[in-house]
Amino acid sequence: MRAVRMTAPGTLELTDVPTPQPGPGEVLLRVGAVGACHSDLHILDAAAGMFPTPMTLGHEIAGTVESAGAGVDGWSPGDRAAVYGIIGCGRCRACLRGEENRCRVNPLGGIGLSRDGGLAEYVAVPASRLLHVGDMDLTQAAPLTDAGLTPYHAVELARDRLRPGTTCVVIGIGGLGHMALQILVATTAVRIVAVDTSVAALDLAGRLGAHHVVPAGPDAAATIRELVGPPPGGADVVLDFVGAQPTLDTARQVVATGGHLLLVGLAGGTLPVRPVADEPPPVPLETSVVVPFWGTRAELQEVIALGRDGRLHADVQTFPLAEAPEAYEALRRGDIHGRAVIVP
Ligand code: NAD
Ligand code: ZN
Ligand code: ZN
Structure with missing residues (x-):
């Protein structure tokens, strides 16, 4: 073969x-x-x-x-x-x-x-x-097993923070990120801010239900902080599907005190985590940093259910x-x- x-x-x-x-x-x-x-x-x-x-x-x-x-x-x-x-x-x-x-x-x-x-x-x-x-069409089923499952698991890990009225920032609207947006829409009532370097990815994010789309870059953090409310606001949950130095920097600059940072992308950046109360601290106090990996079989069954019901495409x-x-x-x-x- x-x-x-x-x-x-x-x-x-x-x-x-x-x-x-x-x-x-x-x-x-x-x-x-x-x-x-x-x-x-x-x-x-x-x-x-x-x-x-x-x-x-x-x-x-x-x-x-x-x-x-x-x-x-x-x-x-x-x-x-x-x-x-x-x-x-x-x-x-x-x-x-x-x-x-x-x-x-x-x-x-x-x-x-x-x-x-x-x-x-x-x-x-x-x-x-x-x-x-x-x-199910197998070309739809295949991406569920990772591009669907991995963001689903990451969302599960932050589920208790993804309450109505909270904000989730999603960085990197590629294979995983575009599924993450649909999972958030289907299973939560959060406000979603999507970030990407690519105009096409941001267009897709808008079509998939992101409430705000923000071009990645040095101004992204300031733009997002304005969108998610005046300081000391910030995003309750940040999902980084890139993991490069600039996206990790954006992520830590926009996450709220006590928020959740979920670092899924493997692009090689480093997040400085130091227990200090400086203003601004490298990572805010009470923030949880998680490095999720893929998901469980039980979660995959739920992701397949979302796919079969037409909520995840x-x-x-x-x-x-x-x-x-x-x-x-x-x-x-x-x-x-x-x-x-x-x-x-
Ligand atoms: P992808 O290439 O399909 O998507 C990446 C997206 O990020 C693209 O839309 C791209 O335009 C955007 N992007 C790239 N650089 C950017 C930047 N500096 N700022 C903002 N956006 C940027 O990739 P994918 O298949 O979705 O995978 C995403 C990442 O997640 C990869 O690093 C992959 O290895 C990793 N991954 C991790 C797990 C895990 O379990 N932790 C599982 C699967 C994939
Ligand atoms: Zn993979
Ligand atoms: Zn084991």
Whole structure:
């Protein structure tokens, strides 16, 4: 079969590999759609040894069951499913609570992270990773598994602050950010301020229900502080889906005292956290800083429900498998709006 693999750090290639055989407890999935996540670029850029090579990328997968290995119950050929990408150890305290995204043994264990992913015609996955998607379009189902799940989990972590009358600032309206806006609209009654460098992303944010859109840049923090009320106002919750130095600086300058900063993006910036009462402090007093990772299987089921109910819809640009490397280059250039989805 054809697969798009990271053959060495920084190198993505379309190659031929043997079709995998499902092991005990696994299913062979015919891949219907795979989202191109910005994290795949971080994986490609990571130092040698961080991730296995060669490895098929792709951790945002939906497909159709082709066959089931020994001992698989409840899944039959033809069943349509989304893949929960994390593979925790299953035994640590976090996994036992169903929080595999906090696994203490395999913190980065997953399909397309520690074993072959879905940028291929077929992928073998543990049957326990599958969730039914019914008759949903698979190009819609795939982005739910990360671009949908990760912001959903981040919103869950801040749920107690997302009350009517509060403000949530969302920075980076790309694959994850445009889903975050819809999750906020569908599940909260907060005022939403969207921030991005791209005019197209801000247009999309406006269409998806952001109450204010603010161009990213050195003036963004002052603009947002005016929008969210006179000092000592500030945003109750900030979701940063970029994580670069300028966005982290904007985030800490606009978060309210006692607010929540959720740093989802992995662009390499640093947040100075110091317990001081200076004016202005690097991070306000009583502020919680969280670095969320992906989400839980139970949350994915809720995200799929939002998708099936039509409340969460990825803005999708599709590419055939052979064009996956071009899709990633376009993502790197900032030329993808919403989510690029590869259809093998
Ligand atoms: P994306 O490329 O689709 O979207 C990024 C968006 O940020 C784009 O709209 C871009 O215009 C905007 N942007 C870039 N630089 C900016 C800046 N300086 N100021 C404001 N906006 C800016 O990426 P994505 O797939 O949505 O992923 C976003 C980030 O989240 C990536 O770093 C990715 O690795 C990370 N991620 C983290 C997790 C997690 O569990 N923590 C999960 C998935 C993705
Ligand atoms: Zn991802
Ligand atoms: Zn574990």
